[in-house]
Amino acid sequence: MFNKVAFIGAGSMAEAIISGIITTSFLKKEQIFVMNKNNKERLENLSERYEIHCDFNKKQLVAGADLIILSMKPHDAQEAIDSMKDYIQEDQLIISILAGVSTDYIAKLIGKEIPIIRAMPNTSASIGLSATAVTKGENASEEHLQKAVSLFNTIGTTSIVKEEEMHTVTGISGSGPAYFYYVVEAMQKAASEAGLDQLVASELITQTIVGAGEMLKQSGETASTLREKITSPNGTTQAAIETLDEYNVEKAMMDCVKNAKERSIELGKLM
Numbered sequence: 001m002f003n004k005v006a007f008i009g010a011g012s013m014a015e016a017i018i019s020g021i022i023t024t025s026f027l028k029k030e031q032i033f034v035m036n037k038n039n040k041e042r043l044e045n046l047s048e049r050y051e052i053h054c055d056f057n058k059k060q061l062v063a064g065a066d067l068i069i070l071s072m073k074p075h076d077a078q079e080a081i082d083s084m085k086d087y088i089q090e091d092q093l094i095i096s097i098l099a100g101v102s103t104d105y106i107a108k109l110i111g112k113e114i115p116i117i118r119a120m121p122n123t124s125a126s127i128g129l130s131a132t133a134v135t136k137g138e139n140a141s142e143e144h145l146q147k148a149v150s151l152f153n154t155i156g157t158t159s160i161v162k163e164e165e166m167h168t169v170t171g172i173s174g175s176g177p178a179y180f181y182y183v184v185e186a187m188q189k190a191a192s193e194a195g196l197d198q199l200v201a202s203e204l205i206t207q208t209i210v211g212a213g214e215m216l217k218q219s220g221e222t223a224s225t226l227r228e229k230i231t232s233p234n235g236t237t238q239a240a241i242e243t244l245d246e247y248n249v250e251k252a253m254m255d256c257v258k259n260a261k262e263r264s265i266e267l268g269k270l271m
């Protein structure tokens with residue numbers, strides 16, 4: 001499907017994707033090329049661990065790559081793309097995982113009518129459990145989109161969305177893992193205050209969140225039904241949920257997603 005894949009940016013998301021495509025044998029190690037801004041030690045480390053090619057020479061890195069993955073931070077995109085756009089050809093496919101940044105804007109920076117797929121994975125990619133959403137830019141075909149789906153399926157599930165939905169997706173599944181970690185941190189604090197052993201608490205909380213996730217996935221029941229089944233009249237769960245309602249946690253969660261979405265829109269405009 002791809003002969004050579006070049007990652008521009010070698011941070012945590014690039015590593016998660018690399019790990020997925022190697023573990024599932026989607027690509028051979030020697031087909032993967034990576035660069036970052038100036039962190040030689042990081043590249044050496046990646047090269048040793050995954051046996052992939054690392055190179056600071058942009059021309060060499062991009063030459064012959066049928067897929068280029070933009071995996072730098074949004075604020076670094078302009079400089080990174082400026083310094084390599086002359087080596088990019090219209091028959092190459094670009095996948096961007098940059099939060100907030102439109103395919104049109106990337107095409108404008110590159111200055112060519114090039115196929116671009118925009119994707120929003122999440123950090124669970126590092127264990128093959130990302131919820132990734134993808135969308136295609138103006139010059140990308142259905143075939144390009146399907147190739148991207150195949151790639152992101154190596155690191156979890158992949159959903160196809162409209163480009164205008166990508167900001168919402170970022171607020172839901174891109175940043176989403178952090179919301180659950182936040183809840184876990186709070187539960188750990190409560191357990192600690194109550195004097196429960198930290199290791200025991202951690203084991204119980206982790207298995208509780210994994211179990212709830214699997215119930216959502218496997219039971220075929222809605223979150224609301226599953227919650228009601230736990231909530232005995234005048235029981236402990238009712239007392240707990242009434243507290244969440246008193247604090248208006250539902251509204252807080254809705255605003256949390258909304259603000260992440262707004263920030264994604266801003267990130268796109270800041271470029």
Ligand SMILES: NC(=O)C1=CN([C@@H]2O[C@H](COP(=O)(O)OP(=O)(O)OC[C@H]3O[C@@H](n4cnc5c(N)ncnc54)[C@H](O)[C@@H]3O)[C@@H](O)[C@H]2O)C=CC1
Binds near residue numbers: 014073098
């Ligand atoms: N961390 C997350 O949960 C998610 C992040 N994203 C997006 O993924 C992208 C990368 O995020 P992370 O991996 O967390 O960032 P990171 O900070 O870990 O990595 C960024 C990489 O880009 C490199 N870079 C910066 N300027 C460069 C340049 N001029 N040329 C080449 N490389 C350059 C850096 O050296 C670094 O290797 C961001 O655009 C972010 O919006 C998307 C989904 C989830």
Ligand SMILES: O=C(O)[C@@H]1CCC=N1
Binds near residue numbers: 099170174175
């Ligand atoms: O916080 C961020 O900007 C990135 C994008 C999605 C998750 N993390």
